[in-house]
Amino acid sequence: MDYTVLDQSADFFFYFHAAHTAHQQVVAEHLEINQPDTQWRVESSPQRGQRGLRLHASQGPLHVSYTATIEIQHHMANPALVSEVSVFDLPLEVLHYMYPSRYCQSDRLANFANAMFGHLPMGYMRAQAICDWVHHHVEFRSNSSIGTTAAVDTLVERVGVCRDFAHLMIALCRASNLPARFVSGTDYGADPALGPPDFHAYVEVYLSHRWYLFDPSGTATPMGLMRLATGRDAADVAFATIFGRVTSVQPHIQVTAHQDAANSWVLPTYTAMALSTSTTDS
Amino acid sequence: MDYTVLDQSADFFFYFHAAHTAHQQVVAEHLEINQPDTQWRVESSPQRGQRGLRLHASQGPLHVSYTATIEIQHHMANPALVSEVSVFDLPLEVLHYMYPSRYCQSDRLANFANAMFGHLPMGYMRAQAICDWVHHHVEFRSNSSIGTTAAVDTLVERVGVCRDFAHLMIALCRASNLPARFVSGTDYGADPALGPPDFHAYVEVYLSHRWYLFDPSGTATPMGLMRLATGRDAADVAFATIFGRVTSVQPHIQVTAHQDAANSWVLPTYTAMALSTSTTDS
């Protein structure tokens, strides 16, 4: 990542560290910052394992690079056996993901969600039906949305990028009484026609007391998704929040899959199984 | 209609006169205003036959009553023979009804309209399909919208009153390259369960070089609709636009169907025919 700080200083808050959770082990990582006397610290969110880098940079060029080797262990389940959790039994911290948020105005979608998904049998397949609906009714088009675009805009305009697909799916899930949240990550396995590897946005829905992964944009391989940060929507997990006047260039991202000598690692592939890498408290 | 003007004076602009057009004859009418020295005048819009009452009222109570006997002659056509007019052949004054307006943001609905209605055969039935879609996907509920509610809100929230149904149908028609406009009128034949007779909002779509009637809310009998004013959307034809501080009560409306001795008049009924009471220049 390359920035130029225009004034005397600027503050950055980054979420580009790989989250370190029970299911996502950070085997090795390396952070490099070109300004030797920059103040910085990495802070972990105890509940969600995500790690934010806070950085107070001085005027001039700022170059930050981060590399990590991570190992993801998926919990896999038969979709037919993954069920919804009744409202009464939802953990308190999960209940928060039922409320509307900046880019997921579920409070406006109750009638729509009920008409479209209210009659479906409860369970994983209902979340999958919402995911499929979003995937089939929104067109993926680069640069078709702006920073303030939210779920209702995407529902109206039917075009967006991965973040918009995620916001619309989350809003529809919440309006259907399914707790749902936003995950930022990287898009291993994305269609090369969409360009070089990039940050990605995907969705987790709370079912059978776990968070299950969904990729409504359909542009990545779900098994290849690597978690950076988790929140209610994009407002919570911006890759970079900047306080001060700064110019920037597009960050450079590279994602490679490794397989060890013993072939004991599994390369990400498409699977019909329900995938999860998070329980309530990991 | 009963108002109380709070300050020294207030200006009113009313559209409650029955429009006087080639298809809608005003057989008799009577206007009564309680303030004897009020300045007022009735003005006709030459193109559309609607008549506005402008009134400069003094402080105190203002009572206005209007009665009219009108005769409507419908042009009826076989829906299968009513066709769309190519963009190149649309009259200039009709082209205006293709543009987005305050409450009909058709510019945001191109993808949606194309996905839903773009594949249908062109003609009256495509407009009817849009009308039916709106009717079946929006719930009629009194007091469920506010003055600033527009078509995209109704598309998102799926609830509204007759004006919201009309705005959404108009926006979807325009986004489908079908010129469409808003008509204010009265709702003869409305379900008595919805309350006493009321002002009504319905839609006209330009097909086969005429404007054809549609009632997306489905609450009135289309043959019984009586035209007050015609515009791009509700912003153009508000029943009362008031300049000044005024209190008001709900206007009292009564609509009765007459049949003459010779039985030569036809009572409004439901019909499968396409109905029109307006050509481009009437």
Place this chain on the structure above:
Amino acid sequence: MDYTVLDQSADFFFYFHAAHTAHQQVVAEHLEINQPDTQWRVESSPQRGQRGLRLHASQGPLHVSYTATIEIQHHMANPALVSEVSVFDLPLEVLHYMYPSRYCQSDRLANFANAMFGHLPMGYMRAQAICDWVHHHVEFRSNSSIGTTAAVDTLVERVGVCRDFAHLMIALCRASNLPARFVSGTDYGADPALGPPDFHAYVEVYLSHRWYLFDPSGTATPMGLMRLATGRDAADVAFATIFGRVTSVQPHIQVTAHQDAANSWVLPTYTAMALSTSTTDS
């Protein structure tokens, strides 16, 4: 509170318990639920001291009543000595209150906030200036907003109720790099002309490593505000979130100030001091 559950059952999530924090002691409380076999539980949010009541009610009438005696100890400070905390030093959990939320779209207000408040000296007085601006530029009018009204709507329309004042102040604070959050409470000391005692919404801004109270609607006595729940905006702390079909009547609320025999308690009055009842972790 009186409800009627229309179907076989309905779930409620209430925030009407007085928060129990280091500054707000619950001396006594009593909860009564008329359905003897209702499943319910009260859960505390460890960080914020608020307590939610979850309740799974059966068909029929549901009556819930709650009374509490609480004692509030205010931290008071000289406004001139209360300063802003630099972004780099903000605790991680406070940083969340810098992000836009459902009803506080601070991401759209950066230019406006900077033009209006960016030149002011940093500190408590800047937050007070935002509070005053909102108070003087928005008109308080009952029933002037709806459930989906958000800060940008209030900025445009300049009218609202206490919740709208709070949302706009919060959004402007965040857009000014001041962490701000929404508190639901009761409005002891409200102008009786506004009606009987009611739920109230007020604001806390993070300054000098504490959360300081502001009442932008100006309808209550800040010293008399009693905290129910704290969140990013109204979406987080709704008095009642209901899952299921239910009818309800307006809840009945009563607030009384007590003074003990020894006169050792202080009755809420207006004060020029900065008031706080919350640190980061209380």
Place this chain on the structure above:
Amino acid sequence: MDYTVLDQSADFFFYFHAAHTAHQQVVAEHLEINQPDTQWRVESSPQRGQRGLRLHASQGPLHVSYTATIEIQHHMANPALVSEVSVFDLPLEVLHYMYPSRYCQSDRLANFANAMFGHLPMGYMRAQAICDWVHHHVEFRSNSSIGTTAAVDTLVERVGVCRDFAHLMIALCRASNLPARFVSGTDYGADPALGPPDFHAYVEVYLSHRWYLFDPSGTATPMGLMRLATGRDAADVAFATIFGRVTSVQPHIQVTAHQDAANSWVLPTYTAMALSTSTTDS
């Protein structure tokens, strides 16, 4: 203008002809279309003098060029003598410019307009005060808005291009009971730092029974503004409305001021006089 029609044909509706009015004489003009067998026609709007080019083009490249020499005669008036027209005396066709439109939601700005401009003495200077307010509170920044950006967005975000300045001024005028409309034109005299000559959007306000010119973006020389088309807002006067799949490049525009041998023409300069080039019916 250069386009490529992707399918068998496409329809275009252009507003790039210089309007031909009592105040703006088209001395000479020349239109060139590269497709020899293209169907096209130029239509005049009788009331407003604008001329639309309708064109049904075939697959392949389409090149259209238009040149015109025009002469503008300004009505000039002492601003102090230009007064507002009472609502009762507004011509019927002017009343339409009091209503909210797609990009000018004046219905939401009544409180704001009243608080800011309601106390000012009536007349030209009130319109000028609105123009100045918009000019000083919105930042001009290229590419800062999108096609769906409307006046309330600009009021919130305080950034835009000339069309956004025009929409906000129009909305505030209408909310202040001043009829206002949108004019598309060219920006002779624009700051060269803003790039090559371009299409421009400016405002007309109805005062003293004429339409007076305002340029809220302040980027052009008002005397140099040349009218293309006039409407309620940008929705009515889009430079090009295209029906069909088409690719395009930025049109090339050139504007030059001429002075004849006898020096009888006047070069556009800044003036403190109120300028008008349109009465109600010209």
